[in-house]
Amino acid sequence: MNKSVYTVTQVNSYIKNMFDMDFMMNRISVKGEVSNCKYHTSGHIYFTLKDQGGVLNAVMFSKYRNGLSFRMQEGDQVVVAGSVSIYEKDGRYQLYAKEIEQAGRGNLYAKFLALKQELEEMGMFADEYKKPIPAYATTVGIVTAQTGAAIWDIRNISQRRNPYVQLILYPALVQGNGAKESIVNGIRALDQYGVDVIIVGRGGGSIEDLWAFNEEVVARAIFECETPVISAVGHQTDFTIADFVADLRAPTPSAAAELAVFDLREVKIMLYRSLKRLENGFMQSFTGAKIRLLNNKRHLSLLNPKTRLTESRKYTAALCEKLNDRMEAVFTEKCHRLALLSGQLEGLSPAKKLSQGYAFVTDAAGAAVTDAQNVAASDQIYIHLANGLLKAEVKEVSIGQRESGSGTGERADAGTEICRNRTDY
Numbered sequence: 161m162n163k164s165v166y167t168v169t170q171v172n173s174y175i176k177n178m179f180d181m182d183f184m185m186n187r188i189s190v191k192g193e194v195s196n197c198k199y200h201t202s203g204h205i206y207f208t209l210k211d212q213g214g215v216l217n218a219v220m221f222s223k224y225r226n227g228l229s230f231r232m233q234e235g236d237q238v239v240v241a242g243s244v245s246i247y248e249k250d251g252r253y254q255l256y257a258k259e260i261e262q263a264g265r266g267n268l269y270a271k272f273l274a275l276k277q278e279l280e281e282m283g284m285f286a287d288e289y290k291k292p293i294p295a296y297a298t299t300v301g302i303v304t305a306q307t308g309a310a311i312w313d314i315r316n317i318s319q320r321r322n323p324y325v326q327l328i329l330y331p332a333l334v335q336g337n338g339a340k341e342s343i344v345n346g347i348r349a350l351d352q353y354g355v356d357v358i359i360v361g362r363g364g365g366s367i368e369d370l371w372a373f374n375e376e377v378v379a380r381a382i383f384e385c386e387t388p389v390i391s392a393v394g395h396q397t398d399f400t401i402a403d404f405v406a407d408l409r410a411p412t413p414s415a416a417a418e419l420a421v422f423d424l425r426e427v428k429i430m431l432y433r434s435l436k437r438l439e440n441g442f443m444q445s446f447t448g449a450k451i452r453l454l455n456n457k458r459h460l461s462l463l464n465p466k467t468r469l470t471e472s473r474k475y476t477a478a479l480c481e482k483l484n485d486r487m488e489a490v491f492t493e494k495c496h497r498l499a500l501l502s503g504q505l506e507g508l509s510p511a512k513k514l515s516q517g518y519a520f521v522t523d524a525a526g527a528a529v530t531d532a533q534n535v536a537a538s539d540q541i542y543i544h545l546a547n548g549l550l551k552a553e554v555k556e557v558s559i560g561q562r563e564s565g566s567g568t569g570e571r572a573d574a575g576t577e578i579c580r581n582r583t584d585y
Contacts, residue, residue, distance in 0.1 A: 168251070173248060175253075179244055179246055180245060185243060185244040185245070188242065188243065188244060188255075189241045190218075190239070191238070192210055192211050192216065192240075193210050193211065193235060193236070193267070193268070193269075194232050194233065194234060195208045195235075195366040195368060196365070196366040197232050197234060202222060203222025204219060204222055205228075205232065206219050207220075207232060208366065209255065210368075216254070217253075217254040217255070218240060218242075218256075218257055219254055219255075220257040220258075221256070224257065224259070227258075232260070234269060235270070236262060237262070238261060239260070239261045240255060240257045240259070240260050241257070241259040241260075241261075242258045242259070244256070268368065268371065269367065272367070272401070275376060279376070280404070284404075285405065290408070293388050293407065293420065294356050294357055294388065296427075297355075297357045298325060298326060299325070299326045299354075299356050300327050300328070300421060301328045301329075301330065301350030301353065301355035301359070301387070302314060302327060302330065303332050303343055303347055303350065303358065303360045303361075304329070304332060304334060304359070304360070305362060306329065306331035308334065309413075310361055310362050310392070311329060313412070313417065314413050314414070314416065314417040316414075317417035317418060318417050321421045321422070321423045321424065322421050322422060322423065322424040323424075324424065325421050328353065330345075330346035330349055334372060334373075335365070335369050335370075335372060339372035340375040340378050341377075343378050344378055344381040347378075347381045347382060348385075351385045354387075356387070356388075357389075357420050358385065358387050358389045358390070359389075359392055359410075359416045359417070360373075360382065360390070360402060361373075361390075361391060361392030361394075361410070361413050361416060362393060364394040370393055370394050370400055373403075374401045374402070378401070378402055379401045388407045388408070389406045389407050390410050391403045391408070391416075392409075392410040392411075392412060392415065392416035395411070396411035396412060514544065514545055514546035519543045519544060520543075521541055521543055521544070522541065522544070523539065523541060523542075524540050524541075529541060533559060535554055536554065536557060537554050537555060538553060538555075539553070539554045540554075541553075541554060
Protein backbone atom coordinates (compact mmCIF):
# COMPACT_ATOMS: atom_id res chain seq x y z
CA MET A 161 0.00 0.00 0.00
CA ASN A 162 1.27 3.45 -0.92
CA LYS A 163 2.35 5.23 2.25
CA SER A 164 1.92 8.75 0.68
CA VAL A 165 -1.27 10.23 2.11
CA TYR A 166 -2.52 13.65 1.01
CA THR A 167 -5.17 15.90 2.46
CA VAL A 168 -8.24 16.93 0.54
CA THR A 169 -6.93 20.48 0.38
CA GLN A 170 -3.66 19.27 -1.11
CA VAL A 171 -5.44 17.29 -3.77
CA ASN A 172 -7.75 20.15 -4.71
CA SER A 173 -4.82 22.56 -4.76
CA TYR A 174 -2.83 20.22 -7.01
CA ILE A 175 -5.73 19.88 -9.45
CA LYS A 176 -6.24 23.64 -9.44
CA ASN A 177 -2.57 24.12 -10.34
CA MET A 178 -3.00 21.68 -13.21
CA PHE A 179 -5.93 23.71 -14.55
CA ASP A 180 -4.03 26.96 -14.09
CA MET A 181 -0.96 25.65 -15.96
CA ASP A 182 -3.04 24.28 -18.83
CA PHE A 183 -3.00 26.91 -21.58
CA MET A 184 -6.19 25.63 -23.13
CA MET A 185 -8.11 25.80 -19.86
CA ASN A 186 -6.97 29.40 -19.32
CA ARG A 187 -8.20 30.61 -22.71
CA ILE A 188 -11.26 28.65 -23.73
CA SER A 189 -14.59 29.42 -25.42
CA VAL A 190 -17.53 27.14 -24.75
CA LYS A 191 -20.83 27.04 -26.63
CA GLY A 192 -23.96 25.79 -24.95
CA GLU A 193 -27.52 26.46 -23.83
CA VAL A 194 -28.08 28.58 -20.72
CA SER A 195 -29.91 26.85 -17.92
CA ASN A 196 -30.64 27.56 -14.27
CA CYS A 197 -29.48 31.17 -14.60
CA LYS A 198 -29.41 33.19 -11.37
CA TYR A 199 -28.54 36.87 -10.99
CA HIS A 200 -27.19 37.17 -7.43
CA THR A 201 -27.62 40.32 -5.32
CA SER A 202 -23.83 40.55 -5.13
CA GLY A 203 -23.76 41.17 -8.89
CA HIS A 204 -22.40 37.74 -9.83
CA ILE A 205 -24.21 35.59 -12.39
CA TYR A 206 -24.42 31.85 -11.78
CA PHE A 207 -25.60 29.60 -14.62
CA THR A 208 -25.13 26.27 -16.33
CA LEU A 209 -24.05 25.54 -19.90
CA LYS A 210 -25.43 22.36 -21.42
CA ASP A 211 -25.74 20.41 -24.58
CA GLN A 212 -27.14 16.98 -25.34
CA GLY A 213 -24.10 15.29 -23.83
CA GLY A 214 -23.51 17.12 -20.54
CA VAL A 215 -23.56 20.21 -18.37
CA LEU A 216 -20.91 22.65 -17.15
CA ASN A 217 -21.31 25.01 -14.18
CA ALA A 218 -20.31 28.59 -14.86
CA VAL A 219 -20.04 31.91 -13.11
CA MET A 220 -19.44 35.49 -14.25
CA PHE A 221 -18.21 37.80 -11.52
CA SER A 222 -19.63 41.28 -11.27
CA LYS A 223 -16.44 42.98 -12.48
CA TYR A 224 -16.95 41.40 -15.94
CA ARG A 225 -20.68 42.19 -16.27
CA ASN A 226 -20.07 45.54 -17.96
CA GLY A 227 -19.17 43.69 -21.13
CA LEU A 228 -22.47 41.76 -21.14
CA SER A 229 -24.83 43.43 -23.63
CA PHE A 230 -27.94 41.36 -22.90
CA ARG A 231 -29.69 39.70 -19.99
CA MET A 232 -29.32 35.95 -20.11
CA GLN A 233 -32.47 33.85 -19.91
CA GLU A 234 -33.30 30.20 -19.82
CA GLY A 235 -32.73 28.59 -23.20
CA ASP A 236 -30.32 31.19 -24.58
CA GLN A 237 -27.64 29.73 -26.85
CA VAL A 238 -24.38 31.49 -25.92
CA VAL A 239 -20.64 31.36 -26.42
CA VAL A 240 -18.73 31.90 -23.18
CA ALA A 241 -15.07 32.90 -23.17
CA GLY A 242 -13.05 32.46 -19.99
CA SER A 243 -11.11 29.89 -18.03
CA VAL A 244 -11.84 26.58 -16.38
CA SER A 245 -10.62 26.09 -12.82
CA ILE A 246 -11.51 24.32 -9.62
CA TYR A 247 -12.97 25.88 -6.49
CA GLU A 248 -10.83 24.36 -3.78
CA LYS A 249 -13.40 24.52 -0.98
CA ASP A 250 -15.90 22.21 -2.67
CA GLY A 251 -13.65 20.47 -5.18
CA ARG A 252 -15.85 21.27 -8.14
CA TYR A 253 -14.57 22.77 -11.34
CA GLN A 254 -16.47 25.44 -13.25
CA LEU A 255 -16.15 27.87 -16.09
CA TYR A 256 -15.20 31.39 -15.02
CA ALA A 257 -16.72 33.60 -17.74
CA LYS A 258 -15.14 36.85 -18.83
CA GLU A 259 -17.11 37.41 -22.02
CA ILE A 260 -20.49 36.09 -23.15
CA GLU A 261 -21.99 36.42 -26.60
CA GLN A 262 -25.50 35.40 -27.63
CA ALA A 263 -25.58 32.69 -30.25
CA GLY A 264 -29.34 32.04 -30.55
CA ARG A 265 -32.11 30.31 -28.63
CA GLY A 266 -31.81 26.79 -27.31
CA ASN A 267 -33.75 23.87 -28.70
CA LEU A 268 -35.87 23.36 -25.58
CA TYR A 269 -36.88 26.98 -25.40
CA ALA A 270 -37.74 27.03 -29.10
CA LYS A 271 -39.86 23.93 -28.57
CA PHE A 272 -41.54 25.66 -25.62
CA LEU A 273 -42.40 28.73 -27.73
CA ALA A 274 -43.71 26.63 -30.61
CA LEU A 275 -46.01 24.56 -28.38
CA LYS A 276 -47.18 27.69 -26.55
CA GLN A 277 -48.14 29.35 -29.83
CA GLU A 278 -49.91 26.24 -31.09
CA LEU A 279 -51.99 25.76 -27.95
CA GLU A 280 -52.80 29.45 -27.77
CA GLU A 281 -54.09 29.38 -31.34
CA MET A 282 -56.27 26.41 -30.38
CA GLY A 283 -57.86 28.56 -27.64
CA MET A 284 -56.62 26.52 -24.68
CA PHE A 285 -55.40 29.69 -22.94
CA ALA A 286 -58.67 31.63 -23.43
CA ASP A 287 -60.25 33.21 -20.36
CA GLU A 288 -63.71 31.90 -21.19
CA TYR A 289 -62.50 28.38 -20.42
CA LYS A 290 -61.08 29.31 -17.02
CA LYS A 291 -63.08 27.86 -14.13
CA PRO A 292 -63.39 29.86 -10.89
CA ILE A 293 -61.47 28.61 -7.88
CA PRO A 294 -63.91 27.74 -5.05
CA ALA A 295 -63.67 30.21 -2.19
CA TYR A 296 -64.29 27.60 0.53
CA ALA A 297 -62.76 24.33 -0.66
CA THR A 298 -62.90 21.46 1.84
CA THR A 299 -60.84 18.92 -0.17
CA VAL A 300 -57.67 19.91 -2.06
CA GLY A 301 -55.95 17.49 -4.42
CA ILE A 302 -52.19 17.82 -4.95
CA VAL A 303 -50.16 16.39 -7.82
CA THR A 304 -46.47 16.65 -6.94
CA ALA A 305 -43.53 14.64 -5.67
CA GLN A 306 -44.10 12.90 -2.36
CA THR A 307 -40.71 13.93 -0.95
CA GLY A 308 -40.27 17.33 -2.57
CA ALA A 309 -40.24 20.69 -0.87
CA ALA A 310 -43.49 21.66 -2.60
CA ILE A 311 -45.70 19.24 -0.64
CA TRP A 312 -44.20 20.36 2.68
CA ASP A 313 -44.77 24.00 1.83
CA ILE A 314 -48.39 23.28 0.89
CA ARG A 315 -48.96 21.26 4.07
CA ASN A 316 -47.49 23.94 6.33
CA ILE A 317 -49.50 26.75 4.74
CA SER A 318 -52.70 24.69 4.78
CA GLN A 319 -52.24 23.71 8.44
CA ARG A 320 -51.69 27.33 9.40
CA ARG A 321 -54.66 28.68 7.44
CA ASN A 322 -57.22 25.94 8.03
CA PRO A 323 -56.41 22.57 9.64
CA TYR A 324 -59.88 21.25 8.75
CA VAL A 325 -59.27 21.25 4.97
CA GLN A 326 -58.45 17.75 3.72
CA LEU A 327 -55.33 17.42 1.55
CA ILE A 328 -55.20 14.45 -0.86
CA LEU A 329 -51.77 13.82 -2.39
CA TYR A 330 -51.18 11.93 -5.61
CA PRO A 331 -47.44 11.16 -5.48
CA ALA A 332 -46.24 11.84 -9.00
CA LEU A 333 -42.94 11.96 -10.81
CA VAL A 334 -42.23 15.58 -11.67
CA GLN A 335 -38.90 15.15 -13.49
CA GLY A 336 -37.28 12.66 -15.82
CA ASN A 337 -38.65 9.70 -17.72
CA GLY A 338 -42.31 8.93 -17.08
CA ALA A 339 -42.93 12.28 -15.41
CA LYS A 340 -45.51 13.55 -17.91
CA GLU A 341 -47.52 10.30 -17.75
CA SER A 342 -47.43 10.35 -13.95
CA ILE A 343 -48.67 13.95 -13.82
CA VAL A 344 -51.50 13.20 -16.27
CA ASN A 345 -52.59 10.17 -14.26
CA GLY A 346 -52.59 12.21 -11.06
CA ILE A 347 -54.77 14.95 -12.57
CA ARG A 348 -57.31 12.46 -13.92
CA ALA A 349 -57.40 10.40 -10.72
CA LEU A 350 -58.08 13.41 -8.50
CA ASP A 351 -60.64 14.74 -10.97
CA GLN A 352 -62.55 11.45 -10.75
CA TYR A 353 -62.20 11.37 -6.97
CA GLY A 354 -64.16 14.61 -6.74
CA VAL A 355 -61.93 17.08 -4.91
CA ASP A 356 -62.84 20.77 -4.87
CA VAL A 357 -59.60 22.04 -6.42
CA ILE A 358 -56.33 20.53 -7.70
CA ILE A 359 -52.81 21.94 -7.25
CA VAL A 360 -50.31 20.77 -9.88
CA GLY A 361 -46.70 21.77 -9.31
CA ARG A 362 -43.23 21.36 -7.99
CA GLY A 363 -40.28 23.41 -6.78
CA GLY A 364 -37.94 25.42 -8.94
CA GLY A 365 -35.28 24.17 -11.29
CA SER A 366 -33.85 24.47 -14.76
CA ILE A 367 -35.93 24.32 -17.90
CA GLU A 368 -35.00 20.64 -18.19
CA ASP A 369 -36.17 19.99 -14.64
CA LEU A 370 -39.51 21.66 -15.33
CA TRP A 371 -39.97 20.25 -18.83
CA ALA A 372 -42.60 17.67 -17.86
CA PHE A 373 -45.00 20.62 -17.26
CA ASN A 374 -44.31 21.83 -20.82
CA GLU A 375 -45.56 18.62 -22.42
CA GLU A 376 -48.71 18.77 -24.56
CA VAL A 377 -50.32 15.76 -22.84
CA VAL A 378 -50.06 17.50 -19.49
CA ALA A 379 -51.55 20.68 -20.95
CA ARG A 380 -54.48 18.74 -22.43
CA ALA A 381 -55.08 16.87 -19.15
CA ILE A 382 -55.33 20.21 -17.31
CA PHE A 383 -57.58 21.70 -19.99
CA GLU A 384 -59.96 18.70 -19.96
CA CYS A 385 -60.10 18.47 -16.17
CA GLU A 386 -63.58 19.25 -14.76
CA THR A 387 -62.07 20.31 -11.42
CA PRO A 388 -60.45 23.77 -11.22
CA VAL A 389 -56.66 23.50 -11.47
CA ILE A 390 -54.04 25.78 -9.89
CA SER A 391 -50.60 25.57 -11.51
CA ALA A 392 -47.65 26.10 -9.15
CA VAL A 393 -44.50 25.18 -11.03
CA GLY A 394 -41.09 26.50 -10.04
CA HIS A 395 -40.37 29.98 -8.76
CA GLN A 396 -42.10 33.27 -9.49
CA THR A 397 -39.99 33.89 -12.63
CA ASP A 398 -40.56 30.39 -14.05
CA PHE A 399 -43.33 29.95 -16.62
CA THR A 400 -44.50 26.67 -18.14
CA ILE A 401 -47.23 25.62 -20.54
CA ALA A 402 -49.18 24.31 -17.54
CA ASP A 403 -49.30 27.86 -16.14
CA PHE A 404 -51.08 29.16 -19.24
CA VAL A 405 -53.60 26.29 -19.47
CA ALA A 406 -54.47 26.12 -15.76
CA ASP A 407 -57.47 27.99 -14.38
CA LEU A 408 -55.14 29.97 -12.10
CA ARG A 409 -51.35 30.34 -11.89
CA ALA A 410 -49.60 30.59 -8.55
CA PRO A 411 -45.99 31.85 -8.51
CA THR A 412 -44.94 29.19 -5.97
CA PRO A 413 -46.44 26.08 -4.30
CA SER A 414 -46.80 28.10 -1.08
CA ALA A 415 -48.81 30.74 -2.94
CA ALA A 416 -50.97 27.96 -4.43
CA ALA A 417 -51.83 26.80 -0.90
CA GLU A 418 -52.75 30.38 0.01
CA LEU A 419 -55.11 30.51 -2.97
CA ALA A 420 -56.67 27.07 -2.51
CA VAL A 421 -57.12 26.93 1.28
CA PHE A 422 -59.32 29.59 2.83
CA ASP A 423 -58.15 31.22 6.06
CA LEU A 424 -60.35 30.02 8.91
CA ARG A 425 -59.55 33.09 11.01
CA GLU A 426 -60.69 35.43 8.27
CA VAL A 427 -63.91 33.44 7.90
CA LYS A 428 -64.53 33.67 11.66
CA ILE A 429 -63.95 37.43 11.55
CA MET A 430 -66.25 37.74 8.54
CA LEU A 431 -68.95 35.66 10.26
CA TYR A 432 -68.60 37.73 13.44
CA ARG A 433 -68.99 40.96 11.48
CA SER A 434 -71.95 39.51 9.58
CA LEU A 435 -73.51 38.46 12.88
CA LYS A 436 -73.06 41.97 14.27
CA ARG A 437 -74.58 43.49 11.15
CA LEU A 438 -77.47 41.04 11.44
CA GLU A 439 -77.97 41.88 15.11
CA ASN A 440 -77.86 45.61 14.41
CA GLY A 441 -80.27 45.21 11.52
CA PHE A 442 -82.60 43.11 13.68
CA MET A 443 -82.51 45.68 16.49
CA GLN A 444 -83.20 48.49 14.05
CA SER A 445 -86.07 46.54 12.52
CA PHE A 446 -87.39 45.63 15.97
CA THR A 447 -87.20 49.24 17.16
CA GLY A 448 -88.89 50.47 14.00
CA ALA A 449 -91.63 47.84 14.32
CA LYS A 450 -92.13 48.77 17.98
CA ILE A 451 -92.50 52.45 17.11
CA ARG A 452 -94.92 51.60 14.30
CA LEU A 453 -96.90 49.37 16.69
CA LEU A 454 -97.17 52.17 19.24
CA ASN A 455 -98.27 54.60 16.55
CA ASN A 456 -100.84 52.14 15.26
CA LYS A 457 -102.04 51.48 18.80
CA ARG A 458 -102.42 55.20 19.38
CA HIS A 459 -104.17 55.61 16.05
CA LEU A 460 -106.45 52.62 16.79
CA SER A 461 -107.22 54.06 20.20
CA LEU A 462 -108.29 57.27 18.54
CA LEU A 463 -110.57 55.30 16.21
CA ASN A 464 -112.19 53.38 19.11
CA PRO A 465 -115.95 54.34 19.34
CA LYS A 466 -115.72 54.69 23.10
CA THR A 467 -112.69 56.94 22.81
CA ARG A 468 -114.28 58.91 20.03
CA LEU A 469 -117.47 59.28 22.11
CA THR A 470 -115.42 60.46 25.09
CA GLU A 471 -113.54 62.89 22.87
CA SER A 472 -116.86 64.09 21.42
CA ARG A 473 -118.23 64.62 24.91
CA LYS A 474 -115.16 66.55 25.87
CA TYR A 475 -115.46 68.57 22.69
CA THR A 476 -119.18 69.19 23.33
CA ALA A 477 -118.49 70.19 26.94
CA ALA A 478 -115.80 72.55 25.72
CA LEU A 479 -118.23 74.01 23.17
CA CYS A 480 -120.94 74.39 25.86
CA GLU A 481 -118.52 76.10 28.18
CA LYS A 482 -117.39 78.33 25.39
CA LEU A 483 -121.04 79.04 24.45
CA ASN A 484 -121.93 79.84 28.08
CA ASP A 485 -118.97 82.14 28.34
CA ARG A 486 -119.97 83.78 25.10
CA MET A 487 -123.64 84.10 26.16
CA GLU A 488 -122.66 85.51 29.52
CA ALA A 489 -120.41 88.01 27.84
CA VAL A 490 -123.19 88.98 25.42
CA PHE A 491 -125.73 89.14 28.24
CA THR A 492 -123.45 91.35 30.31
CA GLU A 493 -122.86 93.56 27.32
CA LYS A 494 -126.60 93.79 26.60
CA CYS A 495 -127.35 94.57 30.25
CA HIS A 496 -124.90 97.38 30.16
CA ARG A 497 -126.42 98.56 26.92
CA LEU A 498 -129.95 98.28 28.35
CA ALA A 499 -128.99 100.22 31.44
CA LEU A 500 -127.59 102.99 29.28
CA LEU A 501 -130.68 103.03 27.06
CA SER A 502 -132.95 102.85 30.14
CA GLY A 503 -131.22 105.86 31.59
CA GLN A 504 -131.58 107.70 28.32
CA LEU A 505 -135.22 106.60 28.03
CA GLU A 506 -136.00 107.66 31.58
CA GLY A 507 -134.55 111.03 30.81
CA LEU A 508 -136.94 111.29 27.87
CA SER A 509 -139.99 109.74 29.64
CA PRO A 510 -143.19 111.95 29.53
CA ALA A 511 -144.33 110.42 32.81
CA LYS A 512 -141.22 111.72 34.49
CA LYS A 513 -141.79 115.11 32.95
CA LEU A 514 -145.36 115.05 34.20
CA SER A 515 -144.25 114.14 37.71
CA GLN A 516 -142.10 117.25 37.65
CA GLY A 517 -145.21 119.59 37.25
CA TYR A 518 -145.54 119.50 33.48
CA ALA A 519 -148.79 118.59 31.67
CA PHE A 520 -149.56 117.08 28.30
CA VAL A 521 -152.44 118.74 26.38
CA THR A 522 -154.42 117.06 23.62
CA ASP A 523 -157.47 118.15 21.64
CA ALA A 524 -160.79 116.30 21.37
CA ALA A 525 -159.30 114.09 18.66
CA GLY A 526 -156.40 113.13 20.90
CA ALA A 527 -153.83 115.08 18.93
CA ALA A 528 -151.17 116.88 20.92
CA VAL A 529 -151.70 120.62 21.28
CA THR A 530 -148.32 122.24 20.83
CA ASP A 531 -149.32 125.62 19.41
CA ALA A 532 -151.89 128.12 20.80
CA GLN A 533 -152.90 129.07 17.27
CA ASN A 534 -154.34 125.54 16.83
CA VAL A 535 -156.86 126.13 19.71
CA ALA A 536 -159.89 128.39 19.68
CA ALA A 537 -162.12 129.65 22.50
CA SER A 538 -164.71 127.17 23.68
CA ASP A 539 -162.62 124.20 22.36
CA GLN A 540 -162.44 121.24 24.60
CA ILE A 541 -158.97 120.11 25.58
CA TYR A 542 -157.57 117.36 27.74
CA ILE A 543 -154.82 118.06 30.23
CA HIS A 544 -152.80 115.01 31.17
CA LEU A 545 -151.11 115.19 34.54
CA ALA A 546 -148.91 112.72 36.36
CA ASN A 547 -151.80 111.32 38.42
CA GLY A 548 -154.90 112.12 36.34
CA LEU A 549 -156.66 113.78 33.43
CA LEU A 550 -158.37 117.18 33.32
CA LYS A 551 -161.11 117.91 30.82
CA ALA A 552 -161.42 121.67 30.22
CA GLU A 553 -162.96 124.20 27.91
CA VAL A 554 -160.84 127.05 26.51
CA LYS A 555 -162.31 130.43 27.44
CA GLU A 556 -159.67 132.66 25.85
CA VAL A 557 -156.65 132.30 23.63
CA SER A 558 -153.71 134.70 23.83
CA ILE A 559 -151.12 134.43 21.06
CA GLY A 560 -147.50 135.36 21.81
CA GLN A 561 -148.18 136.79 25.31
CA ARG A 562 -147.36 135.66 28.78
CA GLU A 563 -149.20 137.27 31.67
CA SER A 564 -147.13 137.98 34.70
CA GLY A 565 -147.92 138.19 38.39
CA SER A 566 -151.55 138.44 39.22
CA GLY A 567 -152.61 137.85 35.71
CA THR A 568 -151.03 134.49 35.72
CA GLY A 569 -152.56 133.75 39.05
CA GLU A 570 -155.94 134.70 37.90
CA ARG A 571 -155.64 132.51 34.78
CA ALA A 572 -154.44 129.71 36.90
CA ASP A 573 -157.30 130.06 39.30
CA ALA A 574 -159.77 130.24 36.44
CA GLY A 575 -158.25 127.24 34.82
CA THR A 576 -158.35 125.34 38.03
CA GLU A 577 -161.90 126.23 38.56
CA ILE A 578 -162.73 125.18 35.03
CA CYS A 579 -160.87 121.86 35.48
CA ARG A 580 -162.75 121.22 38.72
CA ASN A 581 -166.05 121.96 37.11
CA ARG A 582 -165.33 120.01 33.92
CA THR A 583 -163.39 117.00 35.17
CA ASP A 584 -164.34 113.86 33.22
CA TYR A 585 -162.52 110.57 33.36
